Amino acid sequence: MVAGETSGDLLAGLILDGLKTRWPGLQSMGIGGPQMQARGFDAWWDSQRLAVHGYNLEVFQRLAELLRTRRQLRERLLAAPPSVFVGVDAPDFNLGLEADLRAGGIKTVHFICPSIWAWRANRVEKIRRAADHVLCIFPFEPELLASHGIDATYVGHPLASVIPLEPDRLAARARLGLAPDALVLAVLPGSRNSEIRYIAPAFFAAAARLRQDFPALEIIVPAVPALIDKVRAAAQAAGLDGRIHILQGRSHDALAACDCTLIASGTATLEAALFKRPMVIGYRMQPLSWRLMRRKQLQPWVGLPNILCGEFVVPELLQDAATPEALAAEVSRWLRARSDSPSTIEALEQRFTALHHVLRRDTARLAADAIQKVVSST
Known part of the structure; x- marks a missing residue:
């Protein structure tokens, strides 16, 4: 898993609850914060590493660091493939990583549909290449993604529960x-x-x-x-x-x-x-x-x-x-x-x-259901 920033860490932690209920022996690792780590997540890097935003000097100054982190993570996962990779938000970091992992035979799930309905509609093609499945937190998103040939499930918003x-x-x-x-x-x-x-x-x-x-x-x-x-x-x-x-x-x-x-x-x-x-x-x-x-x-x-x-x-x-x-x-x-x-x-x-x-659904269970289907698919 990769979750960026405080909000992504919170959302990923809630999803981990459902995954650990489904698979008690679950091993999870990647990039995460304290909410994920409290659920047994092995954080190779902290989620705050991805906490940059916009088109500003801070992003450009840290671009080499972010690209290096993504390359190291990609190489590590391709060398020891997980059952599934779940990218939580952080689309600028995760979509490119997911596309590479998927091309390498790893099943990928993206949690939280990028806001293609609000801005950056050009991300649709990136999502199609990157994700085997998208977990959506708003009810109108699966239909929108389906119109672009992308499998998706509405799981509700974890915070609503x-x-x-x-x-x-x-x-x-x-x-x-x-x-x-x-x-x-x-x-x-x-x-x-x-x-x-x-x-x-x-x-x-x-x-x-x-x-x-x-x-x-x-x-x-x-x-x-x-x-x-x-x-x-x-x-x-x-x-x-x-x-x-x-x-x-x-x-x-x-x-x-x-x-x-x-x-x-x-x-x-x-x-x-x-x-x-x-x-x-x-x-x-x-x-x-x-x-x-x-x-x-x-x-x-x-x-x-x-x-x-x-x-x-x-x-x-x-x-x-x-x-x-x-x-x-x-x-x-x-x-x-x-x-x-x-x-x-x-x-x-x-x-x-x-x-x-x-928005109130059993998000953890619905997300686990969808991820299990991805893992089980051929």
Whole structure:
């Protein structure tokens, strides 16, 4: 298996639960993080090695390292072929690797269909060459892939089974030491170096403005342990030193506890929706990366909650629009709606609950079923 970044490690860990139930003697190895390792995964390399994003200097600086890692992994797997290779997300790394392994006779499964319905439709041919089977986390994806001759199975989204249908806000607040009646904002600027660099300053500047309008506002910031120092430095630069709670991980507690979240576009926005929380989605990146990605966008939405609902149910502020002033204004609307327009928040919660039911499947079992069929096929 290969899983990139924190989100991929989490998703792969959940899938490993199903595989180990099906095959108690399962041996798994490759690239993974702490969630996978907690399930007995032998991490030859850590998943954070793949945590680069976009078309920026960081990617180019690390390109040789990434290519070397992929070559070493490919050679190792071809020399001692596994029963199946499962690539979890990280399509820029995994699809090329899967194509080489498949050409070498190894069965391949790709977990999480690349967002060909949102952007980068040119990846369809890469997927066809790379994967014997694709495990899809959204219900409309298998039909789309089938139209291109790619076998796929809808397995639901693993997070929909992990996150309760009715999150316990008070219990989460107790775990975080927050008062039951506190006004709480969760700030999630991302889990990559580049996101902390480009997104965190605007997010923390917005949070500082909100503290002026809501003096009692509690601000909680879950951070990837490796990036805590950078997150703390960004908060200090915004004048928030000592005025926020920086958590080591614990993003689910933060989302369960908050009244609203200011959140970077990505998997975390779907988690926020599953926790039924109002949110403001923001994103900033290196300007060249933004221009290149913008040209490939196929839908008017970027945030997963909006894509899945087919409309702007929560605001998105991207690149130049993601100013501290604009971000703070949109968060303020949600915070004021708690007392001024509770029906607005209730309608959003109902929408997210319906979405939760659609995504909630026995993902671990369905994924294991599909992988077993691939392994058994001739």
